[in-house]
Every structure is written in structure tokens, then in C-alpha cells.
Amino acid sequence: MSEKTMRDAINEALHQAMAADESVFVIGEDVAGCNGSQGEVGSVGGVFGVTSGLYKTFGPDRCIDTPISESAIVGAAAGAALVGMRPVAEIMFADFIGVCMDQIVNQMGKFRYMFGGKSKCPAVIRFASGGGFSAAGQHSQSMYQVMTSFPGLKVVIPSNAYDAKGLLLQAIRDDDPVLFFEPKALYQEACEVPDEMYTIPFGEAAFVREGDDVTVVAFGQMVNRAAAAIDALEAEGISCDLIDPRTSSPLDEAAILESVEATGRLIVVDESPPRCGLTADVAALAADKAFHALKAPVKQVCAPHSPTPFSPELEAAYIPSVEKIQTTIKELMAQSR
Amino acid sequence: MSLPKEKLLRAYRQMKTIREFEERAHAEIMNGQIAGFTHLYTGQEANAVGVCEHLDNDDTIISTHRGHGHCIAKGADVIGMMKELFGSSEGLCKGKGGSMHVADMEKGILGANGIVAGGPPISVGAALAARIRKNGRVAVSFSGDGSVNQGTCFEAMNLAVVLKVPAVFVIENNYYSEHTNISYAVGCDDLKARTEGFGFPVFVADGADFFSVYEAAGKAIEHARAGNGPAGVFAETGRFHGHFVGDPQTYRAEGELDDLRENSCCLKNFRTTMQASGELSMEELDAIDAEVMTLIEESVSAAKAAARPTPEQVTEDVYINYSGQASA
Numbered sequence: 287m288s289e290k291t292m293r294d295a296i297n298e299a300l301h302q303a304m305a306a307d308e309s310v311f312v313i314g315e316d317v318a319g320c321n322g323s324q325g326e327v328g329s330v331g332g333v334f335g336v337t338s339g340l341y342k343t344f345g346p347d348r349c350i351d352t353p354i355s356e357s358a359i360v361g362a363a364a365g366a367a368l369v370g371m372r373p374v375a376e377i378m379f380a381d382f383i384g385v386c387m388d389q390i391v392n393q394m395g396k397f398r399y400m401f402g403g404k405s406k407c408p409a410v411i412r413f414a415s416g417g418g419f420s421a422a423g424q425h426s427q428s429m430y431q432v433m434t435s436f437p438g439l440k441v442v443i444p445s446n447a448y449d450a451k452g453l454l455l456q457a458i459r460d461d462d463p464v465l466f467f468e469p470k471a472l473y474q475e476a477c478e479v480p481d482e483m484y485t486i487p488f489g490e491a492a493f494v495r496e497g498d499d500v501t502v503v504a505f506g507q508m509v510n511r512a513a514a515a516i517d518a519l520e521a522e523g524i525s526c527d528l529i530d531p532r533t534s535s536p537l538d539e540a541a542i543l544e545s546v547e548a549t550g551r552l553i554v555v556d557e558s559p560p561r562c563g564l565t566a567d568v569a570a571l572a573a574d575k576a577f578h579a580l581k582a583p584v585k586q587v588c589a590p591h592s593p594t595p596f597s598p599e600l601e602a603a604y605i606p607s608v609e610k611i612q613t614t615i616k617e618l619m620a621q622s623r
Numbered sequence: 624m625s626l627p628k629e630k631l632l633r634a635y636r637q638m639k640t641i642r643e644f645e646e647r648a649h650a651e652i653m654n655g656q657i658a659g660f661t662h663l664y665t666g667q668e669a670n671a672v673g674v675c676e677h678l679d680n681d682d683t684i685i686s687t688h689r690g691h692g693h694c695i696a697k698g699a700d701v702i703g704m705m706k707e708l709f710g711s712s713e714g715l716c717k718g719k720g721g722s723m724h725v726a727d728m729e730k731g732i733l734g735a736n737g738i739v740a741g742g743p744p745i746s747v748g749a750a751l752a753a754r755i756r757k758n759g760r761v762a763v764s765f766s767g768d769g770s771v772n773q774g775t776c777f778e779a780m781n782l783a784v785v786l787k788v789p790a791v792f793v794i795e796n797n798y799y800s801e802h803t804n805i806s807y808a809v810g811c812d813d814l815k816a817r818t819e820g821f822g823f824p825v826f827v828a829d830g831a832d833f834f835s836v837y838e839a840a841g842k843a844i845e846h847a848r849a850g851n852g853p854a855g856v857f858a859e860t861g862r863f864h865g866h867f868v869g870d871p872q873t874y875r876a877e878g879e880l881d882d883l884r885e886n887s888c889c890l891k892n893f894r895t896t897m898q899a900s901g902e903l904s905m906e907e908l909d910a911i912d913a914e915v916m917t918l919i920e921e922s923v924s925a926a927k928a929a930a931r932p933t934p935e936q937v938t939e940d941v942y943i944n945y946s947g948q949a950s951a
């Protein structure tokens with residue numbers, strides 16, 4: 287056990303999964319890097335450095351650079367998976383799903399159902415998601431909320447290094463196609479991560495904080511911010527459950543409902559826009575299955591219905607802040623019947 | 624090739640403006656004044672200028688993530704661009720887009736683009752409009768050696784031929800897509816031939832030489848404007864910085880950057896040509912250099928002093944109108 291960043295934890299998981307199973311390989315743009323150039327092939331390891339060292343350890347057959355061709359990358363991963371491999375493809379920024387949507391949604395995600403349960407597609411597609419870098423409208427989106435709406439795809443959103451490692455190892459082992467969203471603002475965040483392999487099952491939420499007054503459900507990058515908001519309110523005598531679902535598909539409905547039954551108040555936090563998003567999804571769950579327990583309206587804390595702006599000030603106003611979460615919790619306490 | 628003196632002075636000024644805009648942007652990024660991801664065009668200036676010097680205000684271009692040079696060459700306001708990079712609400716795009724999304728519809732700049740090969744299909748649409756309206760306009764899209772491997776690029780090239788529209792595809796081969804060399808990422812040996820395989824002529828240029836690009840682009844644009852369908856320009860070029868600011872550039876050969884700056888500098892080449900031909904004096908070019916430096920300095924002071932956006936602006940400009948009725 288030692289402190290590892292999310293980047294290093296994911297990197298370690300990839301090394302271990304590839305060492306343990308020869309059918310696992312990595313494919314994407316610059317996952318090795320420097321191919322065809324005078325530089326040392328493999329010296330890049332992905333634009334976020336997540337696949338660093340894989341080329342050196344596993345060679346060109348298992349750490350594969352591609353041209354800029356996202357549809358073909360996802361399709362190649364899907365096809366290799368259909369015939370028994372366990373590819374882990376990297377699509378860099380989650381926004382680039384726009385380029386390869388068909389291969390993910392109409393192909394990979396539906397094979398099993400359309401083929402009458404007779405196929406398996408154990409592919410993992412990794413993405414760096416979310417805002418915080420002034421990267422503007424085409425490099426800041428979460429996209430996981432959109433992908434959650436497609437039956438047949440599993441959707442994973444780790445919020446810390448420990449979960450990232452365990453969830454990725456589970457994703458690689460899983461026989462269904464998995465979309466793995468790494469909030470890029472968390473790559474440098476570190477926590478204790480075991481050196482050995484371990485898995486975290488899908489559909490099992492983590493209780494990050496436990497309390498009595500309010501249930502806060504937060505996804506990805508928002509988990510830390512929600513925790514900070516909750517910790518600050520402790521002094522004011524407000525205590526909250528903080529639930530990190532870790533996977534949005536499958537969703538641990540039981541954990542959320544159990545908490546809402548106990549607290550009677552629900553706030554859902556995500557950095558994506560509100561319409562048809564995860565906050566609306568979880569709010570609907572409570573309206574549908576825990577209405578009787580609610581003492582106050584369900585609140586969604588999320589981005590507004592707009593693309594992500596470039597300017598740092600605008601982006602700071604766009605992504606839910608600790609203060610905004612805190613204020614919403616207080617308002618909810620004041621409104622309760 | 625002999626060009627009017629006014630044209631020569633203008634071409635040099637445009638290239639120098641791009642160079643100094645980029646070098647200053649680089650410095651301001653290092654100073655922490657400019658946020659986000661920025662891709663600099665330094666070294667490739669002759670490509671943008673050699674192409675855009677053939678275009679009127681109403682012709683269109685669509686650019687890439689490495690878009691500053693194309694936008695300046697097509698007439699974007701330099702001060703407005705610098706303000707945009709600084710994230711000011713007075714910027715060309717009100718601080719909403721930043722470096723990767725500089726645009727100016729008035730100038731026929733349909734935008735830089737953060738999605739590799741997002742541009743070519745859109746450019747085919749602009750070219751289609753020109754064909755339908757019979758207005759003699761051309762639509763130029765810029766692509767890199769990496770972007771040509773994207774399906775959207777293939778689709779756009781084929782569609783342009785099928786529809787016989789005045790689309791011009793400019794491919795700037797700077798040999799790298801991020802950290803990968805063209806010799807790996809383009810599977811065939813001859814990208815020009817592959818592009819011609821779509822069914823349109825491609826004119827080759829030395830991207831470090833304004834006159835070479837100007838000549839090749841002239842042929843391509845003339846071909847498209849005359850109603851013969853699409854055409855291409857294929858320019859060999861080099862970027863003097865990393866892919867993005869902060870790129871460690873482990874893919875470079877030893878001495879590669881020094882060699883590029885020394886031997887593939889379009890400004891130096893331009894001066895050498897002028898010195899040999901005597902068409903422009905070095906004093907005339909020095910005077911332009913000084914004026915450009917003043918303009919860039921002014922743009923940075925203006926950007927630093929410019930208004931900052933306020934939170935309520937986040938939700939402005941998402942739609943023209945979002946209350947259900949058709950907009951006026």
C-alpha cells in the first residue's frame with residue numbers, strides 16, 4: 287500500500303491486467319507515442335501519461351498507436367473483443383465520443399442483445415472527462431451522462447485513485463462493454479492504493495460520508511467538492527450522507543433509496559448540464575420510489591444548460607463549486623417541512 | 624513569380640504578424656496569463672498567408688486546433704483575438720471559445736476547431752452554398768497530416784467531388800500528429816497521391832516559402848472558382864513549437880528544431896528572395912517588423928485591460944431564442 291495518484295493507479299491497473307492476461311491490450315492515439323519518429327517509441331504513454339511504460343513492458347503488439355481515427359479505434363476494439371480479446375482503447379477526451387458514437391452505441395453496445403445473447407464484447411473504452419482546464423466546449427464535457435442512457439453499455443466514473451484501480455480491473459474482467467470515464471481534474475489527486483490487484487464490483491455505491499440530515503449523491507469530480515461542503519457544515523450541526531455511485535450504469539438504486547428513506551432530503555451533484563442528466567435521473571428515482579420519505583424538494587446541483595465556456599471566470603461559474611453545494615444543503619434544511 | 628509591391632508588403636506583414644502573435648502568446652502562456660490548451664502555428668505562417676492572399680472577404684475558411692495563423696491571414700482582428708485568448712468578454716468570441724474556437728463570420732472565418740477533421744465537412748457545405756448561389760465563392764478547409772486520417776475528412780473529400788463544389792482542401796504536412804510521425808500514421812507512401820485518388824488535383828508547395836504556397840494555392844483556388852470542383856494544396860512544413868505549449872517533444876530528432884528555425888523559416892526565406900530580386904528593401908521589411916511589434920504589444924496591453932466576463936454571461940448565446948417561438 288502506498289499513496290498513488292489516480293493517473294498512477296490506473297497505470298498500475300493496466301500493467302497488472304496486461305501481465306495477468308495475454309488477451310488484454312491497449313490501443314489509441316499516442317498510447318505509446320513517437321511511432322515513425324526519431325524519438326524513443328513509447329516515451330509518451332498517452333497525452334495524459336496514463337499508459338506510460340506499457341509499450342516498454344509489453345511491446346508493439348499490446349500497446350498500439352493508431353492514426354487519428356476514433357471510429358476505427360472503437361470499432362477495432364469492439365471487433366477484437368467479439369472474437370475473444372480484452373482490448374482497452376483510449377479515446378483521449380470524452381468529447382471525441384461525438385466522432386465515434388455509432389461504433390459505441392449502435393455497434394458495441396447492442397451486439398449482445400441483437401444477437402440474442404450469443405455474443406460477448408469485453409471491450410473497455412477509456413476517456414478523460416470533465417472540466418476545469420479552460421479547455422472550452424469541445425474538450426470539457428463529461429459525456430457519461432449521455433452514455434448512461436444506452437442499455438448495453440456499462441458506465442464507470444471513479445472519483446479517487448483507489449476506486450479507479452479497482453473499477454478498471456473489474457472493467458477489464460467484465461464480459462460486457464464498459465465505458466470508463468476518468469475525470470481529468472483528478473489525475474493528480476492521490477490516496478492510499480494497494481499494490482496488489484483488487485476489484486470493485488459495479489453497481490455498488492461508496493458511502494463517502496455518513497450523516498442524518500441530507501443525502502448527497504455526487505459523481506466523479508464532484509465527490510471531493512461535495513465532501514468539502516459537507517465537512518464545512520459539520521460545525522453548523524448539519525450532517526450528511528455522501529454517496530458516490532461509482533458506476534452510473536448499473537446504478538446502486540438501493541443505496542440511494544435507503545439513505546433517502548433515512549434522511550428525507552436529497553441533493554444530486556454533477557458537473558454536466560441538467561437535461562436528461564444524472565442529477566435528473568437520480569432525482570426521478572427518489573420521486574418515483576421514495577416520495578413518501580421526502581421532507582423537502584429534491585435539488586439538482588449541476589452545470590447550467592449551456593456548453594462549457596473557455597474563460598476561467600466563466601468556467602468557475604459553470605462547474606458547481608463547494609460553496610454552491612453548501613448553500614444548497616443549507617437552503618434545503620431551511621425549506622424542510 | 625512577380626507580385627505587386629503592395630501585395631509583397633502585405634504578405635510579409637501577415638506572416639510576421641502571425642509569428643509575433645504566436646511568440647507573444649507563448650510568452651503569456653508561460654507567464655500564466657493565458658489559460659487552456661493552445662497550439663501554436665509558428666513556422667507554418669507561409670501556408671496560411673499563401674492561401675488566404677487569394678481569398679476575398681466573402682470566401683470562407685475553416686481552421687483547426689492550430690488556428691491562430693489561418694484566422695489572422697483571413698483578416699481576423701488581432702486585438703480581438705488576443706483578448707479572446709486572455710478570456711475577456713471583449714474577445715472575438717466573448718471569451719466563450721478561446722484559442723481553439725476563434726471565429727469571425729464577418730470575415731468568412733468559420734472557426735478554428737477543437738475536433739480534428741471537424742472542419743472539412745462544414746467547408747463542403749459552404750462550398751455547396753456557393754455552387755447553389757453561383758456566386759463564385761470558394762470554401763477552404765485546413766487540415767494537418769494527422770487530420771487527413773479521420774473518416775470525416777475522407778467523407779468530405781468524396782462528397783465534394785460527387786457534388787462538384789468549389790471546396791479547397793489544404794493539407795499542411797508538419798510531419799507530426801501530436802507525437803506520431805506521418806510515416807507511421809499515413810499508411811501509404813504518398814499522401815498526395817492518396818488525396819488525388821478522390822478525384823481532384825492536388826498542388827504541391829514548399830510550406831516554408833510563401834511564393835511556393837501562393838503559386839500552388841493559386842492554381843487550386845482558380846480550379847475551384849472556375850467551377851471545376853474541388854482541388855487540394857499539399858504543403859510540406861514544420862512547426863517550431865511542440866504540439867501544445869508544454870509538449871516535451873520527445874519525438875524530435877537531435878537538432879531538428881534548430882534546423883527548422885534556421886532553414887525552414889518563411890520570414891528569412893522571404894527576405895532572402897527579396898534581397899536577391901531587389902523588389903523590396905530590407906529597410907522596408909524592418910519597418911514592417913517594427914509596426915508589427917507595436918501592434919502585438921498593443922494587443923497584449925488591450926487584452927490585459929479588457930473587461931472580464933461575468934457569471935450571468937455563461938448562459939448567454941446558447942441559442943438565439945429559447946422560448947419556443949421562432950426567432951425574429
Ligand SMILES: Cc1ncc(C[n+]2csc(CCOP(=O)(O)OP(=O)(O)O)c2C)c(N)n1
Pocket residue numbers: 315354356378382385687688689737738739766767768769770771797799800801866
Ligand atoms: C477527434 C479528435 N481526436 C483527437 C484529438 C486530439 N488532437 C488534437 S490535435 C491532434 C493532432 C493533429 O495532427 P495534425 O492534423 O497533423 O495537425 P497539427 O497538430 O500537426 O497541426 C490530436 C490527435 C482531437 N482534438 N480531436
Ligand SMILES: [Mg+2]
Pocket residue numbers: 767768769795796797798799800801
Ligand atoms: Mg501535423
